[in-house]
Amino acid sequence: MNNTISRNDFNYIRDLVQRRSAIVLEADKAYLIETRLAPLVRQTGFASLQELIASLRVDAGDGLHHKVIEAITTHETSFFRDGHPFETLKTTVLPELLAKRPPGQPLAIWCAACSSGQEPFSVALLAREHFPDSLKGRLRIFATDLSATVLERARAGLYTQIEINRGLPAALLTRYFDKQGLHWRLKSEIRRMVDFQQSNLVQAWPSFPPLDVIFLRNVLIYFGVETKRAILARVRGLLKPDGYLFLGSSETTLNLEPAFEPITLGKTVCYQLRQTNLS
Numbered sequence: 001m002n003n004t005i006s007r008n009d010f011n012y013i014r015d016l017v018q019r020r021s022a023i024v025l026e027a028d029k030a031y032l033i034e035t036r037l038a039p040l041v042r043q044t045g046f047a048s049l050q051e052l053i054a055s056l057r058v059d060a061g062d063g064l065h066h067k068v069i070e071a072i073t074t075h076e077t078s079f080f081r082d083g084h085p086f087e088t089l090k091t092t093v094l095p096e097l098l099a100k101r102p103p104g105q106p107l108a109i110w111c112a113a114c115s116s117g118q119e120p121f122s123v124a125l126l127a128r129e130h131f132p133d134s135l136k137g138r139l140r141i142f143a144t145d146l147s148a149t150v151l152e153r154a155r156a157g158l159y160t161q162i163e164i165n166r167g168l169p170a171a172l173l174t175r176y177f178d179k180q181g182l183h184w185r186l187k188s189e190i191r192r193m194v195d196f197q198q199s200n201l202v203q204a205w206p207s208f209p210p211l212d213v214i215f216l217r218n219v220l221i222y223f224g225v226e227t228k229r230a231i232l233a234r235v236r237g238l239l240k241p242d243g244y245l246f247l248g249s250s251e252t253t254l255n256l257e258p259a260f261e262p263i264t265l266g267k268t269v270c271y272q273l274r275q276t277n278l279s
């Protein structure tokens with residue numbers, strides 16, 4: 001099977017991916033398209049990558065195009081990814097917000113680009129473990145992603161041993177997961193804490209209440225500058241004046257959205273709205 005991509009076909013896939021997801025594929029990413037689309041070529045029964053792309057060009061339906069986006073997108077994630085943002089959430093952000101909000105007022109957290117659910121479930125597990133009374137019935141966790149496939153996995157709360165080994169403390173595995181064949185299934189009491197919805201960051205967003213915390217981690221890196229600016233401007237409008245924004249460790253709001261200022265809490269840099277914007 002010849003899966004080497006021509007310049008013309010590369011441009012076609014690059015434009016398709018950018019149009020649908022805003023993900024920018026630089027000119028040196030031909031190998032990425034070749035390796036990520038090879039399994040799709042096999043699954044769909046095309047004789048080669050060229051044939052798959054020829055069919056995309058004439059296919060008016062959405063199905064195959066969507067599969068290409070799914071295959072190209074990076075869904076890399078893990079439980080308590082990077083550790084310290086969750087530590088900061090536990091030791092500083094949630095205690096501070098709980099102290100400020102009137103008793104009983106819900107706290108709302110949105111994990112944008114949540115992939116297969118490890119990130120919002122890490123938040124849910126942290127809340128259940130460390131704030132069992134103060135956050136009981138008070139925490140609303142929204143989680144969205146572009147990909148229907150990862151959301152299906154997230155809703156099922158079903159993880160492989162390898163995924164479990166990546167960041168989930170043994171004590172949490174014992175308390176909150178059940179063995180199911182070769183997988184581990186998160187108990188429904190935790191699964192129920194997260195409201196998953198499919199949503200594209202560059203299209204209309206679901207309606208959220210004003211948000212206390214937004215996790216927008218490891219997704220802006222795939223976008224161009226104008227897309228990052230537009231998303232951060234919309235995020236600004238959703239975050240409560242004293243809320244917190246968490247980005248991935250290689251991401252920033254600097255030179256993109258001046259309304260945010262970086263705040264260092266322990267080992268974490270997170271972002272808050274500048275007070276000058278609020279007066």
Ligand SMILES: C[S@@+](CC[C@H](N)C(=O)[O-])C[C@H]1O[C@@H](n2cnc3c(N)ncnc32)[C@H](O)[C@@H]1O
Pocket residue numbers: 020021022023073074075076077078081112113114115116119144145146147150199200201202216217218219222248
């Ligand atoms: C690398 S994962 C990050 C997951 C998680 N936030 C973390 O940090 O572990 C990036 C996710 O962004 C999603 N994504 C990419 N483009 C998107 C878009 N335009 N709208 C919404 N989600 C998108 C992908 O489907 C993928 O699941």
